[in-house]
Amino acid sequence: MSSVFGEVGYAPLPDGRRLHYVGRGEGRPVVVLESGLGASRVEWGLVMPAVAERTRVVAYDRAGLGRSDRDPHRRHLERMVEDLGHLLDHLGEERYVLAGHSLGGPIIRSYAAAHPERVAGLVLVDQAAEELDLYHRKGIRAVTMAVHSVMAGLAALGVKIVPAELRRILALFPPDMQAEALAEMTRPSELRATLAEYAALAEGFARLRSSKAALPPVPVTVISGVLSPSRVERRVRPELVASHRRLAEAQPHGRHVLARRSGHMVPQDEPDLVVAEILRLIP
Secondary structure (H helix, E strand, O other), X not given: OEEOOEEXXXXXXXXXXXXXXXXXXXXXXXXXXXXXXXXXXXXXXXXXHHHHOOXXXXXXXXXXXXXXXXXXXXXXXXXXXXXXXXXXXXXXXOOEEEEEXXXXXXXXXXXXXXXXXXXXXXXXXXXOOOOOHHHOOHHHHHHHHHHHHHHHHHHHOOOOOOOHHHHHHHOOOOHHHHHHHHHHHOOHHHHHHHHHHHHOHHHXXXXXXXXXXXXXXXXXXXXXXXXXXOHHHHHHHHHHHHHHHHXXXXXXXXXXXXEOOOOOOHHHHOHHHHHHHHHOOOO
């Protein structure tokens, strides 16, 4: 079975849930892509085809997103890392190159720290930085939770809201990918899954911040978006880029790359840059 994003597969989990994934290409090491908060495999639609020309690449939907089963448990960071581990076990490779965007960065970093023998390299694409106050301020969290709750409620009533940034990003995709992505992104279940991920974000980031878990001595590339299209981003962007630079400099094989035509959505705005940095880690 296949979709416009690749060949379809399902990874069974110990509790009976299934994670939906798509794969393209042949070769080793296999590249596995981890999406940002509330995002499914579709955010990698512009990256996967080019990576697949060189090696096998897999993108998946976290619980409740895309075509994956929902998780009745709290969606804290450790739970997401655990699910990723089961997916990698199902795929059956000894080692992987992992690339993660936004929230996907802390997820793959946490997995790499716990399972260094399974990771051949990391590409962190404008990753969320757990030490930033943005993720921990109660006022910001309350407003964000309220917005997500309202959008989920409206979607349940049949009112589909497509934010301007989402419309802009979808316009970059081929029409067939646009249709599949839009159909999923506006579903009530998708918005509830996004809300569930955000609800547990601060506590997971607090534990990650205090853990000081070391990454394995493998190539680690950190890509930072440069542009700041919104007022919030203009305030946060310098701190985020500085955090990315510190992380790269702390690694024995670290590399910091600036995406000069992108803000946060680097996989859509500069997919060629993301592809190039992933393929640098493929022998």
